[in-house]
Amino acid sequence: MTKEIAARCESETGSFIVRFEVTFAADINSISPVVxxxxKLVSQMGYAAxxxxxxxxxxxxxxxxAIIHGCKNDxxxxxxxxxxxxxxxGMLIVVRDPGEGFDPVSLPNPIKDQNVYSDHxxxxYLINRLMDEVTYKQGGREIHMRKY
Known part of the structure; x- marks a missing residue:
């Protein structure tokens, strides 16, 4: 993890303490170990119950x-x-990839018309519904997710 990412985590409110950081190869099999x-950290924090x-x-x-779209499974x-x-x-989770980024506003609505039947x-949409606050930085290469 670069100091730059850790600094971004800490600078969101000025009072956050970085508790977990990892850099890993863009492999789908890496998702479960990171999660x-x-x-494990979440379970140790009583306020996340x-x-x-x-x-x-x-x-x-x-x-x-990040793996599929940002890193193109590379x-x-x-x-x-x-x-x-x-x-x-609360908790701030930052995920960053080296991809080209994207504009979240340009994404089609997944619960509208024919999009409902899409396999992706x-x-x-789910991230925005599950987290309390979601922002995109670095041209869409970085997602900041907050849970209070």
């Missing part, structure tokens, strides 16, 4: 998007994940 590490499912599902979607590329938290401001395209 397991984050969820009852929010585990939402956090896990959003993180899985964000990591999959295991030679790296994905970064940083988790920072404090009791007052629901990840961003």
């Amino acid at each position: 397991d590490g984050v969820m 009852g929010k585990e499912y939402a956090i896990e599902m959003a993180l899985r979607e964000a990591l999959a998007n 295991p030679g590329k790296q994905v970064q994940c940083c988790v920072a938290c404090d009791e007052e401001n 395209g629901r990840g961003i």
Whole structure:
């Protein structure tokens, strides 16, 4: 994990403490070990009780998007994940990939018309529904997800 990503985690509110950070090869098989590490942290934080499912599902979607869309399934590329938290401001999860980025506003609505029957395209929609606050930075190469 670069100091730049950790600094971004910490600078969101100024009071976050980075609790977990990892850089890993863009391989779908890496998702579960990363999620397991984050969820271990979540289970240790009493204020996240009852929010585990939402956090896990959003993180899985964000990591999959970074690997599939940002890194184009190239295991030679790296994905970064940083988790920072404090009791007052909740949890901030940052996932970053080296891809070209994207504009989330340009994505089709996954629950409208023919999109309902598509076999993909629901990840961003789910993340936005599961987390309390979602922002995109670095031209869409970085997603910041907050859970209070």
